[in-house]
Amino acid sequence: MIGRLGRALEATGTVLVLLVVWHFVAASGAFSDFLLPSPEAVAARIIDDALSGDVFASLARTVVTALTGFAAAGLVGAALGIGMARVRLVRWFFDPLVSIGYPMPKIAFLPVFLLWIGPNFASQVTIVAFSAVFPVAVATRAGAEGVERTLLWSARSLGTSAGQLLWQIVLPAVVPQMLTGLQVALPVALITTIVAEMLTGGDGIGGAMLGAMRFADSPGVFAGIIVIAATGFVLIRTMEVIRRRMLRWHAEAAS
Amino acid sequence: MTSSALISFDRVGHSYRSNAGVLVPALADVSLDIAQGEFVALLGPSGCGKSTLLYLLGGFVPIRDGEIRVAGKPVTGPGRDRGVVFQSFALFPWKTVRQNVRYGLERMSLPRAEQEARTARLIDMVHLNGFEDHFPLQLSGGMRQRVAIARTLAVDPAILLMDEPFGALDAQTREIMHEELLAIMARRPMTTVFVTHDVREAVYLADRVAVMSARPGHIKEVVTIDLPGRTEPGVQKTAAFGAYVERLWGLVKNEAVQAAAGR
Numbered sequence: 001m002i003g004r005l006g007r008a009l010e011a012t013g014t015v016l017v018l019l020v021v022w023h024f025v026a027a028s029g030a031f032s033d034f035l036l037p038s039p040e041a042v043a044a045r046i047i048d049d050a051l052s053g054d055v056f057a058s059l060a061r062t063v064v065t066a067l068t069g070f071a072a073a074g075l076v077g078a079a080l081g082i083g084m085a086r087v088r089l090v091r092w093f094f095d096p097l098v099s100i101g102y103p104m105p106k107i108a109f110l111p112v113f114l115l116w117i118g119p120n121f122a123s124q125v126t127i128v129a130f131s132a133v134f135p136v137a138v139a140t141r142a143g144a145e146g147v148e149r150t151l152l153w154s155a156r157s158l159g160t161s162a163g164q165l166l167w168q169i170v171l172p173a174v175v176p177q178m179l180t181g182l183q184v185a186l187p188v189a190l191i192t193t194i195v196a197e198m199l200t201g202g203d204g205i206g207g208a209m210l211g212a213m214r215f216a217d218s219p220g221v222f223a224g225i226i227v228i229a230a231t232g233f234v235l236i237r238t239m240e241v242i243r244r245r246m247l248r249w250h251a252e253a254a255s
Numbered sequence: 256m257t258s259s260a261l262i263s264f265d266r267v268g269h270s271y272r273s274n275a276g277v278l279v280p281a282l283a284d285v286s287l288d289i290a291q292g293e294f295v296a297l298l299g300p301s302g303c304g305k306s307t308l309l310y311l312l313g314g315f316v317p318i319r320d321g322e323i324r325v326a327g328k329p330v331t332g333p334g335r336d337r338g339v340v341f342q343s344f345a346l347f348p349w350k351t352v353r354q355n356v357r358y359g360l361e362r363m364s365l366p367r368a369e370q371e372a373r374t375a376r377l378i379d380m381v382h383l384n385g386f387e388d389h390f391p392l393q394l395s396g397g398m399r400q401r402v403a404i405a406r407t408l409a410v411d412p413a414i415l416l417m418d419e420p421f422g423a424l425d426a427q428t429r430e431i432m433h434e435e436l437l438a439i440m441a442r443r444p445m446t447t448v449f450v451t452h453d454v455r456e457a458v459y460l461a462d463r464v465a466v467m468s469a470r471p472g473h474i475k476e477v478v479t480i481d482l483p484g485r486t487e488p489g490v491q492k493t494a495a496f497g498a499y500v501e502r503l504w505g506l507v508k509n510e511a512v513q514a515a516a517g518r
């Protein structure tokens with residue numbers, strides 16, 4: 001009982017300390033309410049927005065954009081990574097592109113997508129997928145190149161055809177590294193979604209924050225930050241749980 | 256070569272391309288016939304090409320120089336007729352013990368009940384009852400190698416290829432595995448090619464020991480082991496056993512010295 005409470009306190013301690021400091025700094029009057037609204041005001045705003053349903057509408061829009069782009073990045077990145085590891089032509093073509101694209105700020109392509117697709121859901125999903133695809137492709141490729149040849153040989157001598165190797169051996173063997181790539185890609189997808197919403201307007205949290213700023217509604221801006229932080233936290237924790245479930249066989253789960 | 260042989264190596268060679276792009280010969284002019292049911296050990300210093308020879312026979316590495324025939328037909332790729340066990344176990348880590356053993360059976364058109372029955376029988380044979388739902392990483396080295404052996408035997412190969420299968424195990428476990436392997440062989444004889452650089456292991460297990468020379472490897476001498484009552488306890492302490500070990504040691508040591516000098 002004590003242990004559980006202790007662990008809960010440990011896990012939330014940092015957040016509590018920050019809230020208390022925020023409360024006293026705001027109450028001290030060192031900053032105006034406009035620059036730094038009190039945590040109570042921000043909480044009241046979040047509750048208000050939640051009650052009116054506004055927060056859920058923006059949040060749903062943001063999460064759907066982020067997860068759609070993330071899913072597309074996952075599929076394309078996995079295919080690209082395995083292709084680069086196993087097909088010479090694919091490697092020849094994409095290797096330089098990935099090397100150049102990986103460290104680039106992908107958001108620079110947003111104007112291009114806006115021109116081509118228009119300021120809509122599709123262009124937001126495209127920029128999100130484009131930003132998040134690189135870590136998945138790079139990690140999957142490393143995993144696929146590292147599949148032990150004795151695993152492939154064993155499978156072959158047990159009656160697996162060369163064509164079946166991909167589904168039977170390479171894909172399952174690559175799952176741990178692919179998940180690592182996806183875990184890097186998830187926050188990238190979320191960040192890109194918010195930035196794209198801020199740059200293009202629209203209904204998401206990013207757009208709502210931009211609207212609040214225009215109306216000098218500082219509790220609204222801070223409420224947006226907190227909702228994004230909480231959402232990111234939940235999504236990343238969910239991903240960790242999925243990883244643990246999928247890797248029950250893996251060394252990291254064996255203990 | 257004689258037509259009674261199940262496996263014929265016919266002037267087999269192999270070269271690897273080094274990082275600098277030059278061809279480095281690993282095997283040269285290997286010829287050897289292995290009869291049906293025979294247990295042949297390949298013995299030689301490190302780097303002499305034992306594994307390479309086994310991979311060529313397995314069909315994992317393309318044969319460009321010479322020919323290997325199994326039951327009269329040239330080897331062109333891997334096949335279910337040649338089961339393989341590696342030093343590193345090569346189990347599918349995402350599959351449980353049961354799923355690993357069943358893997359090959361799933362690729363044959365067998366009824367599900369038959370698959371289950373055969374899987375259970377094999378798990379029983381390698382004494383892993385109770386561990387069916389464990390993943391490989393939850394097992395000891397000896398248990399992992401038992402899973403690998405059961406997985407290979409499940410598809411009933413005529414030929415068993417083993418590349419230092421007990422090399423990663425501690426001495427005690429290795430001895431237990433030797434006895435179990437002989438017991439399995441007694442129940443279900445198989446033509447076996449067994450790579451090792453452990454002289455005692457070769458003498459204890461093999462009908463014939465092919466000693467390979469230093470790189471580029473070829474067969475230097477083939478010693479027939481004639482030990483009556485091999486499976487009886489204490490055979491390793493007999494004078495005959497000791498004489499074989501000594502003789503093979505002499506042959507291998509010579510090669511190992513040359514291999515070291517050639518570096």
Ligand SMILES: Nc1ncnc2c1ncn2[C@@H]1O[C@H](COP(=O)(O)OP(=O)(O)OP(=O)(O)O)[C@@H](O)[C@H]1O
Nearest residue numbers: 271272281300301302303304305306307308452470
């Ligand atoms: N993929 C490879 N590329 C280049 N050279 C290789 C490759 N595999 C093996 N060789 C070389 O070929 C020679 C024979 O290697 P092989 O693995 O067959 O020897 P081995 O007798 O099995 O040795 P060990 O007892 O150490 O396992 C060695 O000199 C090795 O360096």
Ligand SMILES: [Mg+2]
Nearest residue numbers: 305306307418
């Ligand atoms: Mg070897």
